[in-house]
Amino acid sequence: xxxxxxxxxxxxxxxxxxxxxxxxxxxxxxxxxxxxxxxxxxxxxxxxxxxxxxxxxxxxxxxxxxxxxxxxxxxxxxxxxxxxxxxxxxxxxxxxxxxxxxxxxxxxxxxxxx
Amino acid sequence: xxxxxxxxxxxxxxxxxxxxxxxxxxxxxxxxxxxxxxxxxxxxxxxxxxxxxxxxxxxxxxxxxxxxxxxxxxxxxxxxxxxxxxxxxxxxxxxxxxxxxxxxxxxxxxxxxx
Numbered sequence: 001x002x003x004x005x006x007x008x009x010x011x012x013x014x015x016x017x018x019x020x021x022x023x024x025x026x027x028x029x030x031x032x033x034x035x036x037x038x039x040x041x042x043x044x045x046x047x048x049x050x051x052x053x054x055x056x057x058x059x060x061x062x063x064x065x066x067x068x069x070x071x072x073x074x075x076x077x078x079x080x081x082x083x084x085x086x087x088x089x090x091x092x093x094x095x096x097x098x099x100x101x102x103x104x105x106x107x108x109x110x111x112x113x114x
Numbered sequence: 115x116x117x118x119x120x121x122x123x124x125x126x127x128x129x130x131x132x133x134x135x136x137x138x139x140x141x142x143x144x145x146x147x148x149x150x151x152x153x154x155x156x157x158x159x160x161x162x163x164x165x166x167x168x169x170x171x172x173x174x175x176x177x178x179x180x181x182x183x184x185x186x187x188x189x190x191x192x193x194x195x196x197x198x199x200x201x202x203x204x205x206x207x208x209x210x211x212x213x214x215x216x217x218x219x220x221x222x223x224x225x226x227x228x
Contacts, residue, residue, distance in 0.1 A: 004155075033215075035218075040220075040221075041220055041221070042116070042201050042218035042219050042220050042221050043156065043201070043218045044218070045215060045216070045217070048215055055215075056215060091155065091156070101158070101161060102146050102148070102158030102159075102160075102161055103146075103156075103158060103216070104158070105155035105156050105157075106155055107154065107155045108155060
C-alpha cells in the first residue's frame, strides 16, 4: 500500500512570500489532516477534512493560511504571506472514516522562512 | 487541551526499561502513541480506547487508566532502534466538533545507548 505522499520535501522562502504544499493521502482514506510541527514540539492540528468538506479549521490562521481538498482526494495547503514564525515541518496525515486505528503521516515539508 | 507527557527526555542503556506517561485534564475517548525518528514522519504504535485495556506490540506495551485520564507506554529490554521521540495523542470523543481529532503532547525524547 502506498503511503501518504507530500511535496516538496524542503522549501526555503523569504518572509512575505507565498508557498504551497501538496499532499496525496492513502487511497480510500476519507479523512485528511494538516499538522504544523515546530522544532521540539508535538504536531499541532491546522485543519481536518472529511472527503472534500472541512470538519475543523479552528486553529488555522485564516488571514494567511488556506487549504483545499478538491474532489476529496489530494490537498493543498498555502501560506500567503509567510512570516518567520511559520518555519516548521508541515505534516499531512490520513485515516479511514470512521477511524479504527491510527493516522498515517507523510514525511512532511520542512519550511524555512528567512 | 494538550496532554502532558513525562519525562521530557530519558537516556537508557540497551536492555533497560522505560515508562513514558501521558495525562489529560479532560475525559478521554482514546489515546494514541507514535514514535518519530529525527527527520522522519511520526509512526503509529498503538491505540487504546477507554476501558482500561492494555495493549502490546513486541516489547512495547501501553495501558490506559480511565479514572486518572492517564496512559503509560512501557518499553522493556530497550533496543537501539527504540531511540526517537514518543508522542501521545489524545482524542476526546467520536461525535460532534473535534471528532476523530488528535491533540498531541510535546513528546518524550528517548535515547538508547550501547
